[in-house]
Amino acid sequence: SGVPSEITSVVVAMLSRMVFDFALWSRNEPQHPILLVCEEAHRYIPSDRETPTSVARILGRIAKEGRKYGVSLGLITQRPSDLAEGVLSQCGTIIAMRLNNDRDQAFVRAAMPEGARGFLDTLPALRNRECIVCxxxxxxxxxxxxxxLEE
Incomplete structure (x- = not known):
């Protein structure tokens, strides 16, 4: 929030590239696992872009290849249907909180394994602090x- 919105994507792209390159070039060193967490991920990896931006390209590469080098990606969004499908399909664990939008529910349903789909009917009815994990x-x-949490 401290970075002006017009350069946020550039800053995220640069930091993500530096972290990924560090992990890639230090393969023979002891690994230090890194988790990059992207709040409002649909801003950086949108589904509707024909030509991906630099931030979408590097975050997509981390989603696909990062695990080999000890870099993981945590995507947080209130609009999963606005995320690029390929990136969401790379997510190993999905934590879904209450979703009321039918389009978002369908998108999460498609990304979850077959065994979890029965739980998805409860997505609109989840209470505060509840989620489905698969x-x-x-x-x-x-x-x-x-x-x-305590006050």
Whole structure:
């Protein structure tokens, strides 16, 4: 939020490129796993772009190849249907909170494994601090309730 919006994509592209290049060129060194978290990810990797921007290209490459080099990508968005499909398909674990929009629900349903699809009917009815988790991060698809944080 401290970076002006007109250069945010440039800054994110530069930082992502530097992190990926560092991991790529230090393969023979002890690995230091890195997680890049992109809040409002649909701003950086939109689904409707014919020609991907530099930030979309590097984040897409990290989504596809980053795991080999110890770089992971966490995508956070309130509009999953606005994300590029190829990048979302690379996500190993999906954490889906309440979604009321039919288009967003259909997009998440398509990205989740077959065994989790029964849970997806509950997406519009999830309460605050509840989510559906499926993928590599859990043994089976589960419904999770987060603890309340202290003040």
């Amino acid at each position: 993928g590599e991060g859990v043994a089976i698809p589960i419904r999770v309730s987060f603890d309340t």
